[in-house]
Amino acid sequence: MGIRYLLIASVLVACANDPEYVKCGATDTMDVCMIDSANATGSGSAASAKGSLHVPVMPPDMDLMKITTDLQATMPADVMVPIYRLDQYDLSVEWTVKNLDDKDGQFKLALNGANEVFAWDPSLIVPADDEAPPTPSLAGDIPTDIPAMGQVDGVFREDQLVEAAIDLDQISRANINPFAATLIINKNDPSFQPLSVQLPPPAGSNMPPMQTPTGSAVPRAAFRQFVRIDLALKTLGPHLTVEYALRVRPHVAKVIHDMGMDAPAAEIHIYDPPTYMPGPAP
Amino acid sequence: MTFRSGLIIALTVAAVRPALAAGDDDAKPDDSAKKADDSDKDKADSDKKPEAVKVEALVAEPKIEPPKRTAASGFFAEGGLGAVNYFGKTAKAAALGPAMSLRLGLDLFSWFSVGIFASASNHEATVPPPPEGEWFQLYRGGGDGRLGGRIERIAFFIEGGVGIAIISSNVLQGVMITDPGEKYSITFHGGGGLEYQLENRHFAIGLGIDGFFVKQFANMSALDSRLYIRYTYGGG
Numbered sequence: 001m002g003i004r005y006l007l008i009a010s011v012l013v014a015c016a017n018d019p020e021y022v023k024c025g026a027t028d029t030m031d032v033c034m035i036d037s038a039n040a041t042g043s044g045s046a047a048s049a050k051g052s053l054h055v056p057v058m059p060p061d062m063d064l065m066k067i068t069t070d071l072q073a074t075m076p077a078d079v080m081v082p083i084y085r086l087d088q089y090d091l092s093v094e095w096t097v098k099n100l101d102d103k104d105g106q107f108k109l110a111l112n113g114a115n116e117v118f119a120w121d122p123s124l125i126v127p128a129d130d131e132a133p134p135t136p137s138l139a140g141d142i143p144t145d146i147p148a149m150g151q152v153d154g155v156f157r158e159d160q161l162v163e164a165a166i167d168l169d170q171i172s173r174a175n176i177n178p179f180a181a182t183l184i185i186n187k188n189d190p191s192f193q194p195l196s197v198q199l200p201p202p203a204g205s206n207m208p209p210m211q212t213p214t215g216s217a218v219p220r221a222a223f224r225q226f227v228r229i230d231l232a233l234k235t236l237g238p239h240l241t242v243e244y245a246l247r248v249r250p251h252v253a254k255v256i257h258d259m260g261m262d263a264p265a266a267e268i269h270i271y272d273p274p275t276y277m278p279g280p281a282p
Numbered sequence: 283m284t285f286r287s288g289l290i291i292a293l294t295v296a297a298v299r300p301a302l303a304a305g306d307d308d309a310k311p312d313d314s315a316k317k318a319d320d321s322d323k324d325k326a327d328s329d330k331k332p333e334a335v336k337v338e339a340l341v342a343e344p345k346i347e348p349p350k351r352t353a354a355s356g357f358f359a360e361g362g363l364g365a366v367n368y369f370g371k372t373a374k375a376a377a378l379g380p381a382m383s384l385r386l387g388l389d390l391f392s393w394f395s396v397g398i399f400a401s402a403s404n405h406e407a408t409v410p411p412p413p414e415g416e417w418f419q420l421y422r423g424g425g426d427g428r429l430g431g432r433i434e435r436i437a438f439f440i441e442g443g444v445g446i447a448i449i450s451s452n453v454l455q456g457v458m459i460t461d462p463g464e465k466y467s468i469t470f471h472g473g474g475g476l477e478y479q480l481e482n483r484h485f486a487i488g489l490g491i492d493g494f495f496v497k498q499f500a501n502m503s504a505l506d507s508r509l510y511i512r513y514t515y516g517g518g
Contacts (some may be wrong), residue, residue: 018450018451019334019416020451020452020453021452021453021455021456023455023456025462094410094411094412094413094414096411096412096414135376148296153411153412179409221338225373243411243412244412245412245413245456247413247416257463258452258463258465259462259463260452260455260462260463262462262463263462263463
């Protein structure tokens with residue numbers, strides 16, 4: 001009898017983790033699921049064509065609000081618990097780049113995103129000087145070769161999206177340097193410590209003041225999850241297109257709408273928060 | 283009689299007893315010569331050939347036939363393994379995949395049974411990328427009826443039923459096999475098969491082939507082939 005119940009429970013749990021594939025739908029016409037390098041903006045190596053796709057999150061109902069409130073009660077007063085958290089769903093992005101030209105080329109596909117409070121767009125952050133490295137993206141941005149009239153498929157894995165979401169939270173909530181956030185592996189961190197705002201060097205010195213811990217550490221249960229995925233295609237060569245799809249694997253009910261971006265507008269919540277601008281670079 | 287007298291008498295008897303026994307042997311008649319005469323007579327008789335004697339069989343020699351292969355009847359359970367292959371539009375979007383099934387039923391008559399079934403199959407979605415290399419599961423469950431007959435060890439049947447199909451993800455939405463938010467559909471199936479009754483009247487093995495049709499999933503159609511083993515709980 002015990003084995004029978006275990007089998008039934010296993011099937012139910014397996015069904016709760018079934019993935020949902022999200023593509024651009026009718027609800028948000030601003031989403032772009034096919035990026036064309038012919039539409040790139042900017043110049044030189046900074047030229048890029050962008051697209052974004054929202055995660056079909058549902059407006060929080062009474063149950064979700066109660067869970068959030070109960071979780072907030074266990075947190076320090078200065079730690080805000082988000083509505084859409086890291087433990088509620090996992091994301092991965094599958095992409096396909098096609099070379100429409102008859103010559104070989106190279107491209108870089110960068111992944112950024114937005115949580116419910118801030119978005120991250122490194123192209124809006126101007127380096128301090130000509131020798132300063134460009135602000136990093138949250139994932140990807142790796143040179144990849146593509147043959148003439150060829151196709152390259154790839155995926156941003158779930159763990160990469162977890163890492164990217166934590167990096168954005170660290171950058172926007174903890175004042176952690178973007179390079180430090182993206183270069184250090186944080187996907188298994190139980191918490192992160194907010195720091196003071198990065199100040200410029202005092203007069204007569206090239207060394208900026210050290211950042212000091214400020215406030216309570218943010219535990220993993222309060223990490224923010226992505227509610228929007230942004231992709232940027234950079235290429236200097238042939239005409240390329242990128243198609244991509246978002247794969248969502250919900251872990252709790254009533255957070256992700258099963259109709260995806262074709263759900264009625266009143267049944268999903270589309271977030272377009274402001275872009276986070278970090279403090280002055282050293 | 284005094285002790286001394288009794289002792290003297292006992293000793294005297296013990297002394298003369300062997301002598302008395304020897305005398306009995308000498309009194310027995312000598313029949314060894316008679317025995318010799320009898321053996322000669324028997325030998326003379328054996329030299330003669332016996333007369334032929336007719337022996338008529340009173341009972342015909344039994345012809346032993348193998349026992350008939352009986353099949354139990356009553357509640358039964360079937361477990362099967364096989365494969366599901368799609369046709370038409372779905373064949374371009376979903377590959378052949380392994381399947382498993384379970385059926386519980388009751389033989390109402392020797393030629394008719396009813397039952398409930400549950401099956402699951404696993405398929406790779408071969409849709410245009412992205413996504414690529416993703417898999418989905420198709421679960422089916424419902425009720426069915428089976429008409430059949432038996433010739434010796436071989437049974438044959440046709441079956442048909444109706445139920446519900448559940449698809450595990452919307453990976454086929456991109457090719458419009460499923461609509462946004464669609465996970466459930468009614469399903470119909472029909473087919474037949476053969477069954478071989480084992481010596482144990484409770485066990486049989488069989489081959490079943492069913493075609494099934496899933497209405498809401500863009501009229502998805504497929505073929506479900508399975509090998510199964512059946513256990514019948516009833517008597518024969």
